[in-house]
Amino acid sequence: MSTSLYQSVIFGPVHSRRLGLSLGVNLLPLDNKLCSFECIYCECGWSTPGVHLRYNDRDTVHRLLREKLEQMVVAATPPDVITFAGNGEPTMHPDFEAIIDDTLRVRDELSPKTKISVLSNATMIDRESVRRALLRVDHNILKLDSAFDRTVQLIDHPRGAYSVAATVAAMKRFEGHMTLQTMFLRGSYRGELVDNTTPEEVEAWLKCVQEIAPRQVMVYTIDRDTPDPDLEKVSVEELRAIARRVEALGIPCSVAG
Numbered sequence: 001m002s003t004s005l006y007q008s009v010i011f012g013p014v015h016s017r018r019l020g021l022s023l024g025v026n027l028l029p030l031d032n033k034l035c036s037f038e039c040i041y042c043e044c045g046w047s048t049p050g051v052h053l054r055y056n057d058r059d060t061v062h063r064l065l066r067e068k069l070e071q072m073v074v075a076a077t078p079p080d081v082i083t084f085a086g087n088g089e090p091t092m093h094p095d096f097e098a099i100i101d102d103t104l105r106v107r108d109e110l111s112p113k114t115k116i117s118v119l120s121n122a123t124m125i126d127r128e129s130v131r132r133a134l135l136r137v138d139h140n141i142l143k144l145d146s147a148f149d150r151t152v153q154l155i156d157h158p159r160g161a162y163s164v165a166a167t168v169a170a171m172k173r174f175e176g177h178m179t180l181q182t183m184f185l186r187g188s189y190r191g192e193l194v195d196n197t198t199p200e201e202v203e204a205w206l207k208c209v210q211e212i213a214p215r216q217v218m219v220y221t222i223d224r225d226t227p228d229p230d231l232e233k234v235s236v237e238e239l240r241a242i243a244r245r246v247e248a249l250g251i252p253c254s255v256a257g
């Protein structure tokens with residue numbers, strides 16, 4: 001399967017490896033990726049420069065989400081989770097906090113058992129409005145792909161200033177109300193070796209995990225085609241070995257290989 005963009009504001013439901021029956025919400029443009037990262041493994045592919053970018057507006061998101069959730073509830077197949085993901089970084093949306101509040105209200109009214117998840121690369125968590133919103137959702141899932149700035153630059157290509165130390169400090173402020181998510185992979189990017197599974201990488205990452213003290217950790221690897229064609233999956237056995245080391249710190253860790 002090749003990389004692809006989500007074609008609609010509300011997508012799915014899909015059976016997620018990590019979240020169960022998941023109804024997706026895409027706050028980002030339908031014709032391009034809009035993200036503060038440009039990860040070499042991104043399932044949306046590379047961003048296309050020069051394309052006009054527009055967020056999906058709050059009222060449209062609210063209306064379409066309500067319609068879809070009503071349909072699913074009437075069909076007796078409510079989603080396990082409503083997941084904010086899509087074609088980029090959801091927390092960049094200027095109305096992110098208000099959209100989360102709308103979603104909480106719709107969820108409480110129509111399907112109170114459904115959880116709300118946000119998949120985020122954590123680049124916006126120092127914004128107070130984003131932080132407040134993430135504190136209200138059930139699953140605040142934040143990415144940290146390496147403890148080393150250089151590796152983050154290589155794997156995630158942050159578009160602005162980024163530092164692991166600042167990200168870890170901002171994550172600590174959630175006081176455990178977060179899940180840490182890490183993509184493990186190896187290969188090369190434009191001839192440069194990429195590998196966040198080396199003993200040095202894993203050791204330093206575990207120190208970050210311990211410092212952040214999230215409620216849960218999710219480790220996973222490539223599942224589909226990636227924009228960089230020279231990347232490899234990490235075996236499930238390796239992911240499980242990493243997960244055991246997280247669990248030895250007293251933190252549950254799930255594996256998706």
Ligand code: SF4
Pocket residue numbers: 035036037038039041042043044086087088089120121
């Ligand atoms: S943070 Fe997510 S959406 Fe953004 S480039 Fe990385 S994988 Fe793609």
